Amino acid sequence: MMQLRRTMLFIPGNNPGMLQNGGVFGADAVILDLEDAVAPQEKDAARLLVAHALKYVDYAGSERVVRINTLDTFGLADIRAIVPCGPDALLVPKVQCAADIEAAAKAVALAERPGQKPVNLIALIETPRGLAEAYAIATADKRVVALALGAEDYTAAIGAQRTPEGSEILTARTLLVNAAAAAGIQAIDTPYTDANDEAGLERDTAFAKHLGFRGKLTINPRQIDIIHRVFNPSTKEIDWARRVVEAIRQAEAEGSGVASLDGKMVDAPIVNRAERILQLAKLLGLREEEGQ
Numbered sequence: 001m002m003q004l005r006r007t008m009l010f011i012p013g014n015n016p017g018m019l020q021n022g023g024v025f026g027a028d029a030v031i032l033d034l035e036d037a038v039a040p041q042e043k044d045a046a047r048l049l050v051a052h053a054l055k056y057v058d059y060a061g062s063e064r065v066v067r068i069n070t071l072d073t074f075g076l077a078d079i080r081a082i083v084p085c086g087p088d089a090l091l092v093p094k095v096q097c098a099a100d101i102e103a104a105a106k107a108v109a110l111a112e113r114p115g116q117k118p119v120n121l122i123a124l125i126e127t128p129r130g131l132a133e134a135y136a137i138a139t140a141d142k143r144v145v146a147l148a149l150g151a152e153d154y155t156a157a158i159g160a161q162r163t164p165e166g167s168e169i170l171t172a173r174t175l176l177v178n179a180a181a182a183a184g185i186q187a188i189d190t191p192y193t194d195a196n197d198e199a200g201l202e203r204d205t206a207f208a209k210h211l212g213f214r215g216k217l218t219i220n221p222r223q224i225d226i227i228h229r230v231f232n233p234s235t236k237e238i239d240w241a242r243r244v245v246e247a248i249r250q251a252e253a254e255g256s257g258v259a260s261l262d263g264k265m266v267d268a269p270i271v272n273r274a275e276r277i278l279q280l281a282k283l284l285g286l287r288e289e290e291g292q
């Protein structure tokens with residue numbers, strides 16, 4: 001079944017209050033963060049807090065992801081402490097190449113308890129080399145279920161200026177979407193870092209959806225509803241998808257693999273797109289009249 005990752009809410013791993021309340025906002029995933037939100041001198045304390053949260057906090061059905069540190073810093077200690085607490089996935093930062101994922105997967109396998117549900121990996125692509133190797137990273141191990149883009153680190157590394165419209169990350173976004181699609185996994189977009197700019201967030205999220213992303217990293221609970229609204233199929237999309245499926249059924253009954261809808265050709269790729277919209281609508285419990 002398709003795993004919803006429209007929103008993946010970062011929660012700083014050194015903030016007990018935020019860790020405690022992180023389940024009440026309805027994010028599809030929470031990311032308990034041991035990396036950049038936590039200063040080096042707080043890493044050990046944050047690891048204990050996050051392990052405790054995984055065991056005792058109810059995240060109300062949100063996928064429970066932990067962002068570990070890179071394996072050349074605190075990452076191996078993170079994996080050893082966190083994996084036995086049963087997270088759904090680890091977000092591996094600054095992945096450069098397939099070997100980084102292979103090393104993480106090996107450490108995870110060693111840390112898993114017998115009978116434990118396998119821990120997935122999500123690769124955070126935020127370096128020029130990581131982007132260049134994105135497909136190899138995506139296919140390095142069967143635990144990898146998504147690629148996510150980290151545009152702040154990436155633009156800093158290539159020396160680009162960040163702009164509200166994001167022209168400087170267009171190539172990175174499309175390359176990442178293509179690598180994820182080629183590997184048959186999800187692409188998750190970079191966070192929108194101004195938590196107070198709702199119009200900017202909506203515009204940026206709509207553009208990410210248009211490019212093929214399935215969700216967006218999220219830094220503040222106030223961003224969740226806006227992002228969900230954008231990624232949810234609209235009434236118009238659901239209506240179109242139903243009519244596509246109906247049109248192709250009719251055409252097939254008449255012995256043809258191609259149909260026409262409002263003068264436009266409907267064939268296999270169009271039907272695939274329509275079926276994905278209907279699958280998402282079903283997963284979200286949206287009926288035609290409830291889409292937005």
Ligand SMILES: CC(C)(COP(=O)(O)OP(=O)(O)OC[C@H]1O[C@@H](n2cnc3c(N)ncnc32)[C@H](O)[C@@H]1OP(=O)(O)O)[C@@H](O)C(=O)NCCC(=O)NCCSC(=O)C[C@@](O)(CC(=O)O)C(=O)O
Binds near residue numbers: 018021037150151222
């Ligand atoms: C942004 C802001 C400071 C705004 O503060 P504000 O004060 O305006 O928040 P308010 O909205 O007023 O909060 C109202 C109530 O919600 C609670 N609340 C807020 N945020 C919450 C939350 N996240 N989880 C649970 N609870 C939360 C809060 O405690 C309060 O609760 P209460 O007091 O009870 O009412 C705050 O959200 C925040 O710290 N976010 C997390 C930031 C973070 O994790 N960054 C690192 C990860 S990104 C990254 O690393 C990407 C990348 O890898 C990518 C790349 O490379 O591009 C990189 O490298 O950059």
Ligand SMILES: [Mg+2]
Binds near residue numbers: 036093126150152153
């Ligand atoms: Mg980063």
